[in-house]
Amino acid sequence: MSEPKKLYIKTYGCQMNVYDSERMSEALGGQGYVETKSPDDADMILLNTCHIREKAAEKVYSELGRFKGLKAEKPDLKIGVAGCVAQAEGEEIMRRQPLVDLVVGPQSYHRLPEMEAKTRAGEKALDTDFPEEDKFEKLKNRPKAKRGPTAFLTVQEGCDKFCAFCVVPYTRGAEVSRPADRIIREAQDLVERGVREITLLGQNVNAYHGAGPNGDMTLAGLIWELNKVDGLERIRFTTSHPNDMGDDLIEAHGTCDKLMPYLHLPVQSGSDRILKRMNRSHTAESYLRLIERIRAARPDILMSGDFIVGFPEETDEDFQATLDLVEQVRYGYAYSFKYSTRPGTPAAERPQVDGEVADERLQRLQAMITRHQREIQDEMVGRTVNVLFEKPGRQPQQMVGKSEYLHAVHVTNPDLAIGDLRRVRITGSGANSLAGEVI
Ligand code: 5AD
Ligand code: SF4
16 A cells, blocks of 8 residues: 555634534545644645634735745645635635645535645646535545544534625625534534534524425524434534524523533624624624523523724724623623724725724723633632543643533543543632532
8 A cells, every 4th residue: 555645734713614624634535645743744735724814815825935945845745725815815826826736715625635636637726616515515435533522513604794894705605504414414423433512613603594304494403403412412503693693592502401501602892883884783782682681591601702893983982882891791701803904895995993092902801801701710619510521631640621611621530531521520710721620
């Protein structure tokens, strides 16, 4: 048998990219590739890029430039760009950086094996179409490799919301849901391979409306189906839009035993004026009322969110409204970003907020979020939680896992194994994690 070829994938950005990278690796596995951790001994390098923030494209070009020496030494090395920058830039990437052999958009990963063969024949391969087929179905030639206890599973892709700052509707395309039976089969397959917790992924995951046996299914319907999968212990989902939080999904948080009490529900701003300009089609008040209803269904739910500060025309008053909203919600986790222009999006044309003003706001918001985060984490001390252990810790005999609220928990106990799900009493709260003991 010939030596396996080596594949180096570098993944940027969101969990969906992590999931996609796994699928690409499996697809190329069929072509005789095994993954390597170093670009230096790779036969193919793939950058799975993200376009959501920052100067994404420029970063990719500078990263690619660094492979020049490697490619000169090893003419057979193939270099590919995948992900949202590939989708946004397309052919331009090969024009600007001739060492790139392959450019593949997120909707075309099932075509990677043919594309790889094309590059081996000395041609360039480009595919940034939005085909109608289910790429994940085509990517299914999985070896039945053992997996860790947690996995992502993409159920929905794309977005029709067109928030004024966001590139996702352009790079990931229109919203598409995968049929429920395929998702359930994939979940069963993951469980057979050792997975106990699945996070359902979608850019707008709670807008899920995939074909089920009796017409379209909602996300709640899908979660109830997954709740029946033996051996699956935990279900999570991300990312949700406030306007798609159906009654059945809210209710499921109170009644579905495998659905974890954690919800990532980005609001972006607490100012109605800014929300309107962001094209968010909800208000601060409607968002707060929604959270009240979710908390009525599941009082201990831990809320998480995303914020953008310094969105065009944001005033001190608008920003204060964001702080007020955060003070009311008290997020267990929240991610806040300084607005950054994405060419081609509506907000890019508007008057920008001064960079230093935005920096100062971001610091204030992050300080408040960190304070809440810390308080909520500290309140866990003395409580009993369930921990799914994922990996060894730094100390001898220490294991790290996640509670149902997604807090990292360290436990020192020689009897613990990866994949164990145990009751743990929380005994301490550190900077970014909890400590506890098995009971
Ligand atoms: N600038 C800053 N943050 C952004 N996000 C999306 N687009 C931008 C942008 N242009 C943030 C949003 C979103 C998260 C994934 O990234 O808060 O929820
Ligand atoms: Fe982007 Fe999310 Fe808005 Fe869709 S809902 S446009 S993915 S921020």
